Amino acid sequence: MERKEISKSVLKRLPGYLAYLKSIPEGGSSYISATTLANALGMGEVQVRKDLAMVCDGGRPKLGYPRAVLIDDIEQFLGYDNTTDAVLIGAGKLGQALLGYGGFEAYGLNILAAFDVAPAAESEGGKPIYHISQLESFCRTHKVLMGIITVPAEHAQSVCDQLISCGIKAIWTFATTHLEVPSNILVQHENMATSLAVLSMHLQAQIKEKK
Amino acid sequence: MERKEISKSVLKRLPGYLAYLKSIPEGGSSYISATTLANALGMGEVQVRKDLAMVCDGGRPKLGYPRAVLIDDIEQFLGYDNTTDAVLIGAGKLGQALLGYGGFEAYGLNILAAFDVAPAAESEGGKPIYHISQLESFCRTHKVLMGIITVPAEHAQSVCDQLISCGIKAIWTFATTHLEVPSNILVQHENMATSLAVLSMHLQAQIKEKK
Numbered sequence: 001m002e003r004k005e006i007s008k009s010v011l012k013r014l015p016g017y018l019a020y021l022k023s024i025p026e027g028g029s030s031y032i033s034a035t036t037l038a039n040a041l042g043m044g045e046v047q048v049r050k051d052l053a054m055v056c057d058g059g060r061p062k063l064g065y066p067r068a069v070l071i072d073d074i075e076q077f078l079g080y081d082n083t084t085d086a087v088l089i090g091a092g093k094l095g096q097a098l099l100g101y102g103g104f105e106a107y108g109l110n111i112l113a114a115f116d117v118a119p120a121a122e123s124e125g126g127k128p129i130y131h132i133s134q135l136e137s138f139c140r141t142h143k144v145l146m147g148i149i150t151v152p153a154e155h156a157q158s159v160c161d162q163l164i165s166c167g168i169k170a171i172w173t174f175a176t177t178h179l180e181v182p183s184n185i186l187v188q189h190e191n192m193a194t195s196l197a198v199l200s201m202h203l204q205a206q207i208k209e210k211k
Numbered sequence: 212m213e214r215k216e217i218s219k220s221v222l223k224r225l226p227g228y229l230a231y232l233k234s235i236p237e238g239g240s241s242y243i244s245a246t247t248l249a250n251a252l253g254m255g256e257v258q259v260r261k262d263l264a265m266v267c268d269g270g271r272p273k274l275g276y277p278r279a280v281l282i283d284d285i286e287q288f289l290g291y292d293n294t295t296d297a298v299l300i301g302a303g304k305l306g307q308a309l310l311g312y313g314g315f316e317a318y319g320l321n322i323l324a325a326f327d328v329a330p331a332a333e334s335e336g337g338k339p340i341y342h343i344s345q346l347e348s349f350c351r352t353h354k355v356l357m358g359i360i361t362v363p364a365e366h367a368q369s370v371c372d373q374l375i376s377c378g379i380k381a382i383w384t385f386a387t388t389h390l391e392v393p394s395n396i397l398v399q400h401e402n403m404a405t406s407l408a409v410l411s412m413h414l415q416a417q418i419k420e421k422k
Contacts, residue, residue: 001417014406015387019364023388040259041389060405079411080405093243145414153230169417170410176226176235178252186413188406193226193289195399196318198219199381202397203356206380 010051011078011175016041017051018074021067033064080108085144086172089159090151091116091129094174098150099127112142139166146170153177160187221262222289227252227400228262229285232278244275247290291319296355299382300361301342303325305385310338311362322354343373350377357381364388 019038021032034049040049056059056073059065075081083105088095093112099114111127114139119129119205130138138144147157147163149171156175163171164185171187173179176194179187231251232243239306245260252259263276267284270276286292294316299306302325309315310325322338326349330340341349347353358374360382367386374382375396382398384390387405390398 009413011408012405015402015408016389019386019388023365041411042391043389078408079415080408082411082415083409084411084414093312095363100369101304101308103304104403106409107404108411109407120387126264145417146410153233168412172406174412175230175232177281178227178254180253184411184417190401190403190406191223191226192315192401193318194223195383195401196295196315196320197226197289197291197400199357199383199397200293200295201222202317203295204290204293206356206395 003137010054013043013047013051014055014074017048018071018078021071021074024067030067031060031065032067032070033084034059036064054083077184078107080106083108083110084146086146086148087135087139087144087163088114088150089116089132089135089163090114090149091119091154092150092152094149095150098148098174099129100102109146111148112144113138135162136166139163139168144168148174149173149175150180152173175204224254224258224262225266225285228259229282229289232285235278240272241278242271242274242276243278245270247275275333289318291317294319294321295357296353297322297357297359297372298350298355298379299320299325299345299359299361300327300346300374301325301360301366302330303361303363303408306359306361309359309385310340320357323371324349324361345409346373347377350374350379355379357383360386360388360390368418 017037034052035045038045038048049098052059053080055077056065056070058069086109088111089100089169095114098110113127114129115132116129117132118175119131145168147168149159151159153175156173156177157179160171160179160181163179169185171185175193183186228248245263246256249256249259266288267276267281269280292338297320299310299322306325309345310322324338325340326343326346327340328343330342341399356379358379360370362370364386367384367388368390369384371392380396382396383401384398387402
């Protein structure tokens with residue numbers, strides 16, 4: 001179907017639908033309605049109906065969506081069928097953990113190599129780790145468009161600038177710091193420290209209540 | 212200082228301030244103003260001023276905040292000085308990566324052990340991995356209040372229910388699915404799949420533009 005403009009909030013809900021659709025055992029009904037999905041996920045029916053209409057043409061009155069088609073359409077929409085090559089900068093503990101994590105392939109992400117100022121020979125997962133000086137030639141040769149930043153906050157901006165000068169257009173950063181980028185570059189922050197702070201504040205409030 | 216009610220959006224900015232404050236080399240000025248901080252991070256001065264006033268009493272006219280005091284206050288606010296014990300459920304690739312990642316300690320998170328339906332003896336990082344049947348006694352003995360979910364989406368809700376029945380009050384989930392919880396339980400989603408989808412859509416749009 002024609003790709004529509006879609007908001008980030010819709011995008012955030014799609015992986016949830018996908019996970020539920022894939023969790024339905026084989027042999028069940030091959031159709032699923034927005035109502036069923038909404039009830040299963042505890043969401044509003046109108047919202048689910050609208051979201052699905054954004055990504056899939058195949059809905060049929062009374063029947064709903066053919067499940068297999070809906071799964072394909074959501075995956076295509078999320079770019080999971082479209083492998084994106086990426087480089088990772090900063091082969092410290094977090095960088096190594098991401099490098100060794102095989103689960104990103106299901107989301108269409110393929111980390112080709114890591115770069116560091118003090119590179120080890122190879123990560124535990126078998127991906128190569130090169131010296132940062134080789135970044136530009138690697139990115140140009142492999143036409144890499146995505147960079148993942150896992151360096152300490154104080155080095156994140158200079159790494160970010162370096163990535164952009166190597167032709168990177170999308171940056172996924174785990175550093176807890178603001179990054180300045182030109183308007184054609186997209187930065188996505190993965191702020192685990194914030195998540196932990198939110199959880200920790202909730203626990204402190206609960207403990208206080210008990211006293 | 213008296214703990215004020217604070218919004219999630221303020222909370223999201225605090226780790227950024229903290230990272231910048233810590234990145235200033237020793238020997239520089241021991242005071243920092245909201246203006247300096249705002250300029251350095253490319254943020255609005257009014258916002259930075261308000262945020263800092265929420266967490267720190269020590270601001271002085273013309274001088275700004277004593278940097279060391281500000282760092283301490285933000286860390287205390289974010290609960291980094293308050294170690295939180297947690298259990299992790301699902302010792303697959305992501306679970307093992309988180310278990311082996313030492314960096315969470317800086318944020319006050321201490322993962323005591325992992326639980327799985329098919330536990331290996333021990334993770335690479337040396338943390339124990341137990342059978343899920345031992346979860347309740349472990350949580351009660353160690354008075355654990357936080358649970359981390361890294362099981363596949365289709366098992367996330369049942370794991371979540373199990374955690375709550377073991378006395379867990381705060382849940383950090385990496386599963387891409389909605390979780391139903393009572394109102395006194397806080398769930399924080401870490402949706403890496405969404406981040407990747409947002410980045411992938413941006414790249415697709417950029418490639419399309421070029422054509």
